[in-house]
Every structure is written in C-alpha cells, then in structure tokens.
Amino acid sequence: MMNAPTRPGEPTVVAVALGERAYDIVIGRGLAASLGARLAALKPGAKAAIVCDVTVAALHLGAVETALKAAGIPCTRVIVAAGEGSKSFATLERVCDEILAAKIERGDLVVALGGGVVGDLAGFAAAITRRGLDYVQVPTTLLAQVDSSVGGKTAINSRLGKNLVGAFHQPILVVADTALLDTLSKREFRAGYAEVVKYGLLGDAGFFAWLEANAPELFAGGAAREHAIATCCRMKAAIVARDERETGDRALLNLGHTFGHAFEAAAGFSAKLLHGEAVSLGMVLAFRFSARLGLIAKTEVERVERHLTEMGLPTRVADVPFRWPDADRMMDLMAQDKKVSRGRLTFILVRGIGQAFVTRDVDANDVRAFVASQLA
Structure with missing residues (x-):
C-alpha cells in the first residue's frame, strides 16, 4: 500500500471509481489558483455559490473568487459561523435559501471551501437544493483533505x-491544496492528524510505521505531507469504491468513531473537544477494548498510545478537562x-495494528463496564 512520494510541484491525482459518479481527488501545493480553470473545464458556463465559514473567508475566499472570476465563472458567497454549531437545521435552511436567492440552477455548482463542517453542510445543501446540485470540495483542513471531503x-x-440527518x-x-494547511492552528492540524493515523491503524501497518518515523516532516510541511494525504485518499477511495453506502467494509473508516462521537455529543459538539481529538481518544479506547477482549497484545495498544501522545493528541479521558x-x-x-442495527451497536475492533474488523457481536454489558472503567 506504500507509494513513493510524487515529484515536487506535480499534483497527485487519485481516482474515486464510482462509475457514472466517479471523480478525481487532486492533491498538491498551490492548486487553489487553478480551481477556476478546473471548474470551467468540468462545467462550462456554470455559475458557482461558494460556501465557507468566517475564518476561511478571511484567509482564502478572496483568492478562490479571483481564480473563478479569471476563468469566467460568476460566483456568490455564502458565509456561515465557524465551528460544529453550523451543522444545524437553522444554518442549513439559510444556506439553501442563499443558494436559491443567488439563482443557482441545476446546471450550476456549489463549492464547499472549508473544513469538515463546511464540507458536510454545503454537500448536504447541494444534495437537497433543487433536488440535487453538483458540488466541489475544496478542503482547507488536514482532517477534511484526508477524510471528510x-x-x-x-x-x-x-x-x-x-x-444523523444527511x-x-x-x-x-x-x-486538496496543501498550501491551505499552512494557516491552520497547531491544534487543528493535530486534530486532523488523528484521521491520518486512523488509516494506518485500520488497514496498513506499514503506513503507521512510516508515520512514526516521518510525522515531524508531515507537521513541518515537507514532501511527507503530500505523501501522507495521497496515501490516505487512495485508501479511502478504494474503500468507498467497494462500499459506497456503508453496508460493509466502509464502516472500517469509523475506527474510533463510535466512542469518539459519543464524547463529542457529551461535550456539546463544541471547541472543548475537536472531532479529531475525539477520534484519537476513541481509537485508543477501541484498541484498549480489543485488548480487554483478548484480541490484541497490550504492547500494540501502548505503541498506538505512545505515538498519539507524542503528537499531542488525547489518549485518556482525563486528558480532556x-x-x-x-x-x-x-x-x-x-x-x-x-x-446501530436492530438495536445492536456496530464496533470496529482490531486484531493488530492495520487489522481492523467490523463486528456486532459485542455484549453491551461488557461495553458499559469498559466505558465506566475509562471514565473512572
């Protein structure tokens, strides 16, 4: 699964093979400048509504609008509040209304410019406005570039x-313009890194070992960053192509998320606990629970905990005040x-680093006792 890093300056293209719904993920530094040309080639004559949050608007919206206008694409901006709170019915209604008010038609485009929140929100708005508009993801966080976009x-x-509504x-x-990641806070970048680690833990032990050796360069913005993003995108593209609607293998991508989403909900989907931080905590809990069930050696759990801790991510409930x-x-x-299926929780557990599997054969009492032990 390891691929040599691409030549500097040359974008990496990862194909998502979904038949008539196939598309490319283009990864490289400085790609925002070519966005207008790419969209004009894909959708000649289309207008665009760019959805972003206030933080990203201040950093990147002007450059993206310039790129679109230079390619002859009229665009309108739809700006929402930053943070998980924007993934709400109220904000969704406003985004849909603003897209309609801008006279965006079925042949036009929605551009999701932002992190996972904006990608999820703008994508859902595109799915339901006029019964379905095409949209383009321009992810601006590490988490969105490797996962949610x-x-x-x-x-x-x-x-x-x-x-739960989508x-x-x-x-x-x-x-995925990796230059956009330069403006991320250290905390946001670390949170995204949890999703990078997830790919190694769920299906590629070699990639996890590579991350243990190369994470500092990835954080510093060297060639390791593009390589890691491309590796994650290739893994996700392969899984999505096999199981687009999460009826089987795709559930593996939720390693750490069953525990993690519960912690996020308990924290009120707030800045107290970012999604990637919740995933880090959730992955460690999935490994610990697997060890408790006798599926994995404790030394493997300790190795995962050590790496996440070294990268500044939470691995114990007590790490989050x-x-x-x-x-x-x-x-x-x-x-x-x-x-959840027929009332039974689906868990992603592990038999080793890079050996995740999906199971519904977990006793709720065992889970409750384990969760109580972690909270204590």
Whole structure:
C-alpha cells in the first residue's frame, strides 16, 4: 500500500471509481489558483455559490473568487459561523435559501471551501437544493483533505447525535491544496492528524510505521505531507469504491468513531473537544477494548498510545478537562450511532495494528463496564 512520494510541484491525482459518479481527488501545493480553470473545464458556463465559514473567508475566499472570476465563472458567497454549531437545521435552511436567492440552477455548482463542517453542510445543501446540485470540495483542513471531503457522506447534527440527518451525495471533484494547511492552528492540524493515523491503524501497518518515523516532516510541511494525504485518499477511495453506502467494509473508516462521537455529543459538539481529538481518544479506547477482549497484545495498544501522545493528541479521558457524564449516559449517546442495527451497536475492533474488523457481536454489558472503567 506504500507509494513513493510524487515529484515536487506535480499534483497527485487519485481516482474515486464510482462509475457514472466517479471523480478525481487532486492533491498538491498551490492548486487553489487553478480551481477556476478546473471548474470551467468540468462545467462550462456554470455559475458557482461558494460556501465557507468566517475564518476561511478571511484567509482564502478572496483568492478562490479571483481564480473563478479569471476563468469566467460568476460566483456568490455564502458565509456561515465557524465551528460544529453550523451543522444545524437553522444554518442549513439559510444556506439553501442563499443558494436559491443567488439563482443557482441545476446546471450550476456549489463549492464547499472549508473544513469538515463546511464540507458536510454545503454537500448536504447541494444534495437537497433543487433536488440535487453538483458540488466541489475544496478542503482547507488536514482532517477534511484526508477524510471528510472524500466519499460523499454529507450531514448535519441533531440534538440527538452527530451526522444523523444527511445524504450520500458525491462531489464531482476534490481539490486538496496543501498550501491551505499552512494557516491552520497547531491544534487543528493535530486534530486532523488523528484521521491520518486512523488509516494506518485500520488497514496498513506499514503506513503507521512510516508515520512514526516521518510525522515531524508531515507537521513541518515537507514532501511527507503530500505523501501522507495521497496515501490516505487512495485508501479511502478504494474503500468507498467497494462500499459506497456503508453496508460493509466502509464502516472500517469509523475506527474510533463510535466512542469518539459519543464524547463529542457529551461535550456539546463544541471547541472543548475537536472531532479529531475525539477520534484519537476513541481509537485508543477501541484498541484498549480489543485488548480487554483478548484480541490484541497490550504492547500494540501502548505503541498506538505512545505515538498519539507524542503528537499531542488525547489518549485518556482525563486528558480532556471536562465533566463527563456517567457510563449510562455515554451508552445512550452511543446507541444513537448511525451504525446501530436492530438495536445492536456496530464496533470496529482490531486484531493488530492495520487489522481492523467490523463486528456486532459485542455484549453491551461488557461495553458499559469498559466505558465506566475509562471514565473512572
């Protein structure tokens, strides 16, 4: 699964093979400048509505608008508040209304310029406005570039849980400009790195070992960054091509998320716990629970914990200063997970680093006792 880094300055193209819904992920430094030309070639004559949050608008919106206008693409801007709180019914309604007010037609485009929140929100708005508009993902965070911008899962949150209202709606293009990551805070970059590690832990032990050796260069912005992003995108593209609607293998991509989403919901989907931080915590819990079930050696768990800790990510509940609810409440939050089937939780557990598997054969009492032990 290891691929040599591409030549500097040459974008990497990863194809997502979904038949008539196939599209490319283009990865490289400085790609935002070519965005207009790429969109004009894909959708000649189209207008565009660019959805972004206030933070990204201040940093990158002007350059993207310039690139689109230079290619003859009229565009309008739809700006939302930053943060997970924008994945709400109220914000979705406003985004849809602004897209319609801009007279964006079925032959036009929505551009999701931002991190996972904007990608999920704008993608869902595109899925339902005029019964479906084409959209392009321009992810501006590490987490979005390796994970949420690829695969067509779009959603908003409900008060009952994360990503519970949404649609599968594939983009027609993903443009991952790695230069946009230079403006991320250290905390946001670290949070995205948790999703990079996830790919090694779920299916590629060699990639995890490579990350242990090369993470500092990835954080510093060298060639390792492009290589890691491309490796993650290739893995995700292969899984999505096999299982677009998460009926089987695709659930592996949720390693750490059953626990992680419950912690996010308990924290009120707030800045107290970023999604990637929740995933880091959730992955360690999945490894610990696997060890408790006798599936994996404790030395493997310790190796995962050590690497995530070295990268500044939480690995214990106590690492996040918050008054967590009790085990019963956490179980209630996990029961709202999208992977629940006939009332049974679906867990992604591991038999080793790079050896994740999906199971519904887990006793809820064992889970509750384990969660109680972690909260203690």
